[in-house]
Amino acid sequence: xxxxxxxxxxxxxxxxxxxMFFEDFRPxxxxxxxxxxxxxxxxxxxxxxxxxxxxxxxxxxxxxxxYGGLIASGWHTAALCMRLIxxxxxxxxxxxxxxxxxxxxxxxxxxxxxxxxVRVEVLEAIPxxxxxxxxxxxxxxxxxxxxxxxxxxxIALGLxxxxxxxxxx
Amino acid sequence: xxxxxxxxxxxxxxxxxxxMFFEDFRPxxxxxxxxxxxxxxxxxxxxxxxxxxxxxxxxxxxxxxxYGGLIASGWHTAALCMRLIxxxxxxxxxxxxxxxxxxxxxxxxxxxxxxxxVRVEVLEAIPxxxxxxxxxxxxxxxxxxxxxxxxxxxIALGLxxxxxxxxxx
Numbered sequence: 362x363x364x365x366x367x368x369x370x371x372x373x374x375x376x377x378x379x380x381m382f383f384e385d386f387r388p389x390x391x392x393x394x395x396x397x398x399x400x401x402x403x404x405x406x407x408x409x410x411x412x413x414x415x416x417x418x419x420x421x422x423x424x425x426x427x428y429g430g431l432i433a434s435g436w437h438t439a440a441l442c443m444r445l446i447x448x449x450x451x452x453x454x455x456x457x458x459x460x461x462x463x464x465x466x467x468x469x470x471x472x473x474x475x476x477x478x479v480r481v482e483v484l485e486a487i488p489x490x491x492x493x494x495x496x497x498x499x500x501x502x503x504x505x506x507x508x509x510x511x512x513x514x515x516i517a518l519g520l521x522x523x524x525x526x527x528x529x530x
Numbered sequence: 531x532x533x534x535x536x537x538x539x540x541x542x543x544x545x546x547x548x549x550m551f552f553e554d555f556r557p558x559x560x561x562x563x564x565x566x567x568x569x570x571x572x573x574x575x576x577x578x579x580x581x582x583x584x585x586x587x588x589x590x591x592x593x594x595x596x597y598g599g600l601i602a603s604g605w606h607t608a609a610l611c612m613r614l615i616x617x618x619x620x621x622x623x624x625x626x627x628x629x630x631x632x633x634x635x636x637x638x639x640x641x642x643x644x645x646x647x648v649r650v651e652v653l654e655a656i657p658x659x660x661x662x663x664x665x666x667x668x669x670x671x672x673x674x675x676x677x678x679x680x681x682x683x684x685i686a687l688g689l690x691x692x693x694x695x696x697x698x699x
């Protein structure tokens with residue numbers, strides 16, 4: 362149902378400014394994002410700007426490549442993953458940014474029309490020893506397509522503020 | 531010299547279709563890319579599309595954040611790194627794409643006006659045991675700003691074709 366899909370994409374792309382803090386990340390927790398459909402135009406546009414390899418920007422060359430057709434830049438896939446994650450966690454969260462990512466793996470090509478969503482597992486939540494107002498969370502992202510195939514995985518690190526203490530009334 | 535900078539950016543953004551093959555990656559080799567200047571408009575545009583956290587999309591909120599001003603999404607920085615790498619290695623290369631990245635680290639914020647370039651070191655070049663036409667290369671990318679500060683590092687994996695054998699005449 363194309364209309365439902367569009368509604369879904371709009372929903373996840375307009376997150377409320379909810380607040381997620383360090384205490385909200387409990388090791389073992391799992392959740393999922395909304396989904397996004399990747400268009401050919403977006404694949405071409407991203408790749409022309411950032412990753413103009415033939416199998417990302419040239420339909421004919423892509424057909425003749427081992428991929429057999431146009432595929433998204435892995436960095437485009439990673440950026441879409443971030444978009445879904447931001448929508449899930451909210452833009453009013455206690456996020457202080459990320460020191461990095463471990464073991465990013467591109468497992469399957471992402472092709473025009475693919476619908477992608479992300480499973481999020483909390484692996485670790487480590488309070489900072491030097492800065493008591495924050496902690497480090499380690500999350501595993503597993504991005505899947507509409508066929509349930511894993512297309513990308515990564516272990517993302519995030520610095521997150523602790524929930525502010527409320528003054529007793 | 532703004533004009534020289536623009537010329538430089540144009541140069542690295544219009545790579546010739548040179549061909550790099552597995553044999554061209556020798557462990558210990560080091561080289562560098564051209565550079566690119568990041569504009570505020572690009573930072574905002576990328577982040578609105580993929581990473582709309584306040585310190586990437588809202589100048590006033592960014593000023594009040596721990597970063598003290600607008601900073602680029604780490605995924606934008608990574609995409610710009612890819613752009614410089616593609617320009618260096620050429621679009622006619624033997625690249626078969628990448629299985630992933632290890633230890634991506636965002637070390638310093640990237641801010642509007644920063645000029646970024648990448649050092650590339652070949653760490654390993656491993657011939658494939660199952661597919662004799664290709665090999666895996668492991669490269670360390672170190673992205674620096676105009677002050678010589680490292681802003682991002684990663685270990686990138688790449689699948690690359692071996693140089694085609696020429697028939698003896």
